[in-house]
Amino acid sequence: MERIPILKMGRVLLVTIQVDMHDRLAMTLQDDLTERIVQDRAHGVLIDISSLEIVDSFMGRMIANIAGMARVLDAETVVVGMRPAVAITLVELGMTLSGVKTALNMDTAMAMLMASFADKEHFNGGSQG
Amino acid sequence: MAEQESKVAQLLKKHEQDVLQKWLSYQMSSMTWRADLMKESDLREQSREFLQLFIEVSQQSGPGADAAAWKSAKEMLAEVSRSRAMQGFSPSETAMFVFSLKQPLFDTLRRELNDVEELSREVWSTTTLLDKLGLYTVEAYQQSRESVIARQQQELLELSTPVxxxxxxxxxxxxxxxxxxxxxxxxxxxxxxxxxxxxxxxxxxxxxxxxxxxxxxxxxxxxxxxxxxxxxxxxxxxxxxxxxxxxxxxxxxxxxxxxxxxxxxxxxxxxxxxxxxxxxxxxxxx
Missing domain, CATH: 3.30.750.24 (STAS domain)
Known part of the structure; x- marks a missing residue:
């Protein structure tokens, strides 16, 4: 069965969506990702959608859902590299993904996650590591 | 009807040079002539071409007007309106190009036709024809102006949003x-x-x-x-x-x-x- 690969980089999971998402694929991704967050004790999720050209309300909701699930599992989600056309479409659909962090490219997304990890560590008195 | 129509054409053919001269002088002496916007030679060329087309149209027209002659006359008028719209003529100045033909034309008719009945019939049919062509000219003028406005709007849209x-x-x-x-x-x-x-x-x-x-x-x-x-x-x-x-x-x-x-x-x-x-x-x- 077709699957979207999930890569691990330190405490961050990297998901690159390169194919058109259909319902089954999205459900599988949600299952796999939640599983992996727990298994790998990840604290960050990067979803790269820079090669996604077509988006619909289902796709928007799925991204919001994944972010919500990850937050419950104490991982932060950053959506990376959304194309202008996709952004305009989502706004026109009324989905502003208000709970999700966004970044223009991988560099800034990584920097954002690292900054928030540093905050967390500071808050927890450096107990993580 | 076809025979009567061709009467005008016949007369026009006979007196073409004369009508053209009178028409030109009338156009240039009228209030709507814009010497600042257009050269005399261009006007002469346009007038000559239109007069020829008009003869063709009136020769073949009638209620079932011949499509080909009409088409070339309309194309010519559309071209004239477009160029005048670009040069900055006003709509009435553009329409006068066609309407000003009436005076020399009617003068000729009056001179040549002695029967009142026939004269009024000829004048009426010629007037109808010229009015139609004149209105078409105005329409074409407006269309070309509108296309200019549409293009400017597009340009404005592109100019006004620099990032x-x-x-x-x-x-x-x-x-x-x-x-x-x-x-x-x-x-x-x-x-x-x-x-x-x-x-x-x-x-x-x-x-x-x-x-x-x-x-x-x-x-x-x-x-x-x-x-x-x-x-x-x-x-x-x-x-x-x-x-x-x-x-x-x-x-x-x-x-x-x-x-x-x-x-x-x-x-x-x-x-x-x-x-x-x-x-x-x-x-x-x-």
């Missing part, structure tokens, strides 16, 4: 003029493309040049801000004039989620701070 880069990772969009849906779409696309191009993390939307902000404009602004945020760029709205601040609050528009600043300078300062840059004075003793 400028202020600093590393900071772009600004100075908005000028009223925002409608079509413009918002263009503005949004331009801004987002520029964000991708420059890798900007902060976009400043300056609305100093926007005369009024109503709920629709505010909604368009918020859409743009939301789209930029989805791409990972924060937006600052600046240049909010006192009256506009009052209007926004009175309308109940919620700009709470957006950073707003009174001037572009304030917005730029925030943007610099966010990107970790700082402006300091160097080597200047006060």
């Amino acid at each position: 400028v880069q202020l600093w590393d990772h900071i772009v600004a969009l100075p908005l000028i003029g009223t925002l409608d849906s079509a413009r918002t779409q263009v503005v949004m696309e331009r801004l987002l493309e520029k964000v991708v191009q420059t890798g900007a993390s902060i976009a400043i939307i300056d609305i100093t040049g926007v005369p009024t902000v109503d709920t629709l404009v505010a909604q368009h602004l918020l859409k743009t801000v939301a789209a930029a945020r989805l791409m990972g760029a924060d937006c600052i709205i600046s240049g909010i004039r006192p009256q506009i601040a009052q209007t926004i609050v009175h309308l109940g528009v919620n700009l709470a989620d957006v950073i707003t600043k009174a001037t572009l300078a304030d917005a730029f300062a925030v943007a610099l701070q966010r990107t970790g840059a700082r402006v300091t004075r160097v080597g200047v003793k006060e």
Whole structure:
């Protein structure tokens, strides 16, 4: 069965969506990702959608859902590299993904996650590591 | 009918040079002649061509007018109207090109036809024909003017939305003029493309040049801000004039989620701070 690969980089999971998402694929991704967050004790999720050209309300909701699930599992989600056309479409659909962090490219997304990890560590008195 | 119609054509053919001369002198002496916009030789050429086409049309016309002759006459008139619209003639000045043919034409008819009955019939049919052609000229004139307006609108749309880069990772969009849906779409696309191009993390939307902000404009602004945020760029709205601040609050528009600043300078300062840059004075003793 077709699957979207999930890569691990330190405490961050990297998901690159390169194919058109259909319902089954999205459900599988949600299952796999939640599983992996727990298994790998990840604290960050990067979803790269820079090669996604077509988006619909289902796709928007799925991204919001994944972010919500990850937050419950104490991982932060950053959506990376959304194309202008996709952004305009989502706004026109009324989905502003208000709970999700966004970044223009991988560099800034990584920097954002690292900054928030540093905050967390500071808050927890450096107990993580 | 066909026989009567060709009477005009016959007379015209016979007196073509004479009618043409009179027509030309009449056109150039009339109030609507614009010597500043058009050369005499061009006018002579156009008049000669039209007169020939008119003879053809009146020869073959009748209620079941011949399509080919009509078509070439119409094409010619459309070309004349287009060129005159470009040269800056007014609609009546353009239409007079056709209507001014009446006088020399009727003079000839009056001279040549002695029977009152026949004369009035000929005058009537010629008038109808010329009126039709004249109205077509005005129509063509208007169409070409409208196409000019449409092109200018398009150009205005493209000109009025420059996105400028202020600093590393900071772009600004100075908005000028009223925002409608079509413009918002263009503005949004331009801004987002520029964000991708420059890798900007902060976009400043300056609305100093926007005369009024109503709920629709505010909604368009918020859409743009939301789209930029989805791409990972924060937006600052600046240049909010006192009256506009009052209007926004009175309308109940919620700009709470957006950073707003009174001037572009304030917005730029925030943007610099966010990107970790700082402006300091160097080597200047006060």
